Amino acid sequence: MDGLDDIVEDFLVESHENLDQLDRDLVALEQEPNSRERLSSIFRTIHTIKGTSGFLAFGKLEQVAHVGENMLSRLRDGALELTPRRTDALLTMVDTVRELLGSIETTGGEGSVDVELAVALISAALEEPAEDAAAAPADESSAAESPAADSPAADADAVEESPAAVETPFETPAVVEAPAVPAPVAPAPVAVAPAPAPAAPKPAAKPAAAGEDGEAPRRAVADSTIRVDVDLLDALMQLVGELVLTRNQIVQYVSRQADTDLVRAGQRLNLIASELQEGVMKTRMQPIDHIWSKLPRVVRDLGMQCGKTVRLAMEGNETELDKTLLEAVKDPLTHLVRNSVDHGIETPEARRAAGKPSEGVLSLRARHESGQVVVEVIDDGAGIDPAKIGESAIRKGLVTAEQLARMATADVLQLIFAPGFSTAAAVTNVSGRGVGMDVVKTNIEAIGGTIEIESEPGRGTCTRLRIPLTLAIVPALTVECAGDRYAIPQVSLQELVSLDAEKAATAVEEIGGAQVYRLRGELLPLVQLADVFGLTSDRHDGHVVIAVLRSEGRRFGLVVDRVINTEEIVVKAVGAQLKSIGLYSGATVLGDGTVALILDVQALARRALRAETVERADQRTAAATAATHAATADRSRMLLAAIGGGRRVAIPLDTVTRLEQIKTATVERVGSREVVQYRGAILPIVRLDRHLGATSSYGYGEEEAKDTLEVIVYADRDRSVAIVVEEILDIIDDSEAKHSDIDDMGLLGSAVFGDKVTELLDVRAAILAADPGFYAFDTTAPAASDDLMAV
Template identity: 35%
Template sequence: MGFEVDEDILQDFLVEASEILEQLSEQLVTLERQPDDKDLLNAIFRGFHTVKGGAGFLSLTALVETCHKAENVFDILRTGQRRVTSELMDVILRALDTVNSMFAEIQNRQEPTPADPALLEELSFYCQPGQEESAAPGSEPVAATPADINTIESLNEQEYQQMLGELNTEQYSEQVGIESSNSDDITDDEFEALLDQLHGAGKHGGVPEAESPAPAAPSAASSQTGDELIDDGEFEALLDQLHGAGKGPTVTPAPGGAVPDGSKPVISSAPPAASRPAAPSKPAAPPADTTVRVDTKTLDSIMNMVGELVLVRNRLLSLQAGHENEEITKAVTNLDAVTGDLQGAVMKTRMQPIKKVFGRFPRVVRDIARNMKKEIELEMVGEDTDLDKNLVEALADPLVHLVRNSCDHGIESPEEREAAGKPRKGVIRLTASQEGDHILLGIEDDGAGMDPEKLKSIAIKRGILDADGAARMSDNEAYNLIFAPGFSTKVEITDVSGRGVGMDVVKTGISSVNGSILIDSEKGKGTRLQIKVPLTLAILPTLMVVVGEQTFALPLTNVNEIFHLDLTRTSMVDGQLTVVVRNRAIPLFYLQDWLLRNGRRERKAHGHVVLVMIGNQQVGFVVDGLIGQEEVVIKPLDHLLHGTPGMAGATITSDGGIALILDIAGLIKAYARRYA
């Protein structure tokens, strides 16, 4: 176990490996669609190799073994000795799941659980060349390919030493025609044998003894040391044969022009003076590292301090409004601008691309399609859209539920699609874009769509809705029935869906981050869901309202419209007070009945109506006064107030007071039926 090493080294490995494993999940699914992409094969090979190297340094043997076998499979694939198949990808993806499980254990400082021996055996099988692609017995060895060179360059020290050991064997010596020796030097015979291997027997520039002409004027060196030595000119000629004229290393003679007896010529790698290029200029210094890793807790702390600064800014703006001092006005205005810039800069440090969530969906879609024998293509748009890190984490599970739901309920089987005149392959489209201070996420499919009447009948059968309510329900309201707890259109429960909890979890998760979800569908054409979430959770844009003598904050993302209360536009429908807006009756509630200590009070004939949107539903709240829009920092409620229905937290207002932040969805769920 390698956890006793320096914590910084372990953290570096965890960060690097986490990024690589995220990429591998998407790269493997892409490879199945593009099996001949050499760059992709090499990238996946390097990914497993890098994780293996880091794990080896930390002595994480189980992780090293699995990554090594996966790496070997891709070494076989990229050299063309096997082809990518769906069965092979099933094994590799299972191996990646195993690696991810081990990685999670390492993050928790636990010893990684060894891989299933059956999985390792399957990987070992695919590490061997495929029979249909393997070379015939006795065939000549092929020259090294670029992939082979990459393999050699990526060897670690241990593998390199092992390779050298294998080369220094009697078998290899016999192949090249030399005798093994314990000495580091090689004899003339060994040197000749090596030249024969490089150029062919008798073709390496040496002259056979029988045809060797007598030298006309032997040099001093040759006369002193015997016929076995060659003079400078002959040595230069040999180098020209090996490297090309003028391209080989030169011989630097000893002082006096002779080579001392028993010594070897001194070889210099510098070219001759005539052809020697000018000395190169000093290479430029490598660019300085412009990134630094910061713990997310530090970023959260900085963001909290910026939030406090925003509250002070709001307070100063409120105080400055009652004074006419020009200098104070300038100072407060500058503070307002600087605070806004600082807030934006700190928010950027917390931003992450939505790709961190989208990156897992190709694997999800691939597995479901293969399991259910469907043909599904996934399209992703706007993967570089940034949003708050906490939102990325909070949206991961809801989006996975929605994508799985589109695969299972939305896209039909290839046979059903053909019968309906559609292409066999269905399409699921994920989109992300920023609009102002909100992020819009879309999940769209071209599947069967939803039948509102069928949804109503299921809701009646399961006791979620009565017949009268179903008769008055619009199609859009019927689509929202899928978010009801326990609602499911599946007859049989599978490992994908059917328990009636997925979509309820989706709505709860999105509401918890002050988001909203809209749904639209057309039978036989497909379904589209749109999720709207704030850009960040740290600072919340709100509408400040007055109820009685108290101030409350409504999240601006839920506010749809504001108008003055006119009792002539209200009426009672089935015992519920409603207001007619553009020929549509909308439920109307007096917030004083829910929020003030005295409960129901005399309802005023004047006030303001704030229309809020919950999913596809609109509700009107009657308030006594409007203060305006204000950015607030959410402060958690004291533990004694935890669980208070409809309360998301508290904040300090610009006038120094305290306001409760309302959770619209929770408020309606807790009070609507009670006070209807």
């Protein structure tokens, strides 16, 4: 069997089970020849074997199953009556099929197995006259008294070409030595003496049971698997979960003991429990192809219904995940596929007009990644237009125009998951009712997964599902906050960062009212777990512990009091009251017996990433109330940056939406202006060293050699500008600064910060240098003479 692929192995296992059942059903059918239910069951089984054997190119097997199917079809329809002779013919067919399966199992092919006898027997039984069929039982009774005399006479008129071919099966199933009986009928058919062939599977199976030349016995494929009820597996999984909990408690207790024998026994228990857990979890793993196999028909039928030609491509069919999760993602995945065919892929005419092949391509991809299963649904259709999404969302009252103006493209795309959202012009039996995508997201998040969407108008859409491998037992990080313990699934954890009091005082910054931490040059939004729960942290030494988490394609930092341990936890469901809070995905019992709630990382991520909206809102307010800022200049905060040549500029923090680092290689040009693709939009760039005439420490030729550029992003409504500086230095308080009106082009004056003269940037002039039309349609923007900062 080493040379057989998985499809053939599955076919052999299922066919062996079906043949055993056929033997029982055919014998029982003799007692109840009019049982329509049993006849239909036998017919379906033979039909399945025939269809699969044809698909796998087993011609002999298909041939013998086909004639058997013909007889069963006529028996089922009432055109024939079941007689002992016809039962014998069907049993001979079963024996021949079993022999062919044995040959396929041992050699990989059908070999020299002869199927002509079985085909001839069934064909002859199909033509058996009605009067002989009625007389068959009487013939059998007399045959018990004088078989040699009566048997040939009874069949003389029933056989046209080969009388012996019909005689033989009466004795064949019961007595292997029966070929001697037909000899008196005619000498020519004696050539059929190898009639014992239907009983040949037994010797043919010997190579599968015992190897030659002293090889160890090899188990037959039908004996290598066993069907187990899913409820039994669920019960076994629950018991293993309880064992893991007990193992954790024992291991913690043993680790505090000095008895070496006890410690050794605890380690052994830990190892065995882990191996048992892994083994039981494997029994529940199934390839995703179990649900993918139904999708080609869905795509074909829906494509014809919508007048589209769609080709389905699948990669990673063998990717495995827990059976429970497999069932949970079946409906969401089907809905996403239907959505791609209906909304995403265009009609052949529209595709040709757009310069695309008339046939659309829908791709399904699955892979294991970081302890998760990643499933992607990708189409090469029209993509999603954020403008249309926004218009529909406003029309349905999901967001206001002001809220939409402050949203990034990625956030706009997430609106398709809002309840009641739809862009369909009319309701059909496929879509348009505004239900489905919100249920998809809810179902995926209910099993601890996430859903992401990326789209490019005119090019296509990718919907990405990230699903845990299993829900029962997961590795987790245990943390403490305000004296309570919480568990964070490790699948969402990227790293831990610990800051002492001195570093935390300067490293944790505040932008637009949101706390951030610069981790290796990248700004990381922070969420204080104590603030989320409305508690008071019991850590007062200034030390900060950050758990860096990733959710929905973005990173954020969760600030906790302290890290306790990492261990495998058994996930238990929480009650309706706790679930309604929306911050917990479950609960568990820790090794010391205490209960810990499992944090919902997706819910925490939404809180962290909400800072982006807050930043935009604060920026909009800052632009509209510039005069107020001028009156309270003594309390403004400034972002200090170097621009080269020893020069520094100060930028009001209120005009900073976010700080970023971009790859130099991503900078492109539109005419004479530099731009960069950023969050689905094109951002114009202004380099302050060139804008202000500074001499960069790198020089114009050398600065391009830098891998990354430090960028200050200013955003208002749906427009943004990237201001490039040489280095971000600090965030300072302007309350004690000494100001001067000495300035130059592009400046609003100067001031002394940290005993060094610093230039005050005219932010408006810098923005207009990058994007002259930035304020063209902004009636709330300050006039040209207005200052965006106080001097």
